[in-house]
Amino acid sequence: MTSALPDDGRSEIHRIATQQAPAAIGPYSQGSTFKDLVFASGQLPLRADGSLVEGTVAEQTKQSIANLAAVLQAGGASLATVIKTTVFVKDLSTFAEMNQAYAECFGAVAPARSTVEVARLPRDVLVEIEAIAHRVEA
Template sequence: MKEVVETSAAPAAIGPYSQATTFGNLVITSGQIPLNAQGELVPGGVAEQTEQVLQNLRAVLAAAGTDLERVVKTTVFLADMNEFAAMNAVYEQHFQPPYPARSTVQVARLPRDVRVEIEVMAERH
């Protein structure tokens, strides 16, 4: 059975979607962008934005009963692939081996013109 995950520790959904859903032991998050829990865009470049996105993901996963250590797949959307190294430097501070599988793509535009959006799939404890 599918369950909806919601937490006030991450920005609320701004459309017809959930912060995350669960299906059995699988947690699938919606893409998180660098908004704080009050829905305000964090200042800074891709490094600061990546940090906020990962903090949001941490909060959503905690609400689902899991954490970043149990992430099996990530998808990273970048506004500019030239910012990959800066994003990756922050990303690798949050994940330990064995690393989750990952896809990273450059996109034409992201919501609110942010630099990065990340979604994950994780196993629930």
């Protein structure tokens, strides 16, 4: 489900809000659409109810991607239409484990990707993933 920006009704930007993914934990939207693009905000390994998925970077990666899938679907896209992702990891030494889980989720789709090690992530998670996708339904 998308909701329009509070404006004069002519904007092509719409905010995404879905209960199938955790709510934003700050002053931002789960995602936005603009024309035929869907921008999913960084997704943490939280369940839809906001509880944290504890465990390995692989387990957290899979939950973050499940959340991405929910946000993308609410915006009219899917994992299959992802153009670009950015993966933020707390420890680059976990790259291989994260990469294996990521590959399992995306399969042969293999969008363009950047992976960046960061000092700290919200809720002290191990991974956060954002995406840009092509919108397949208007």
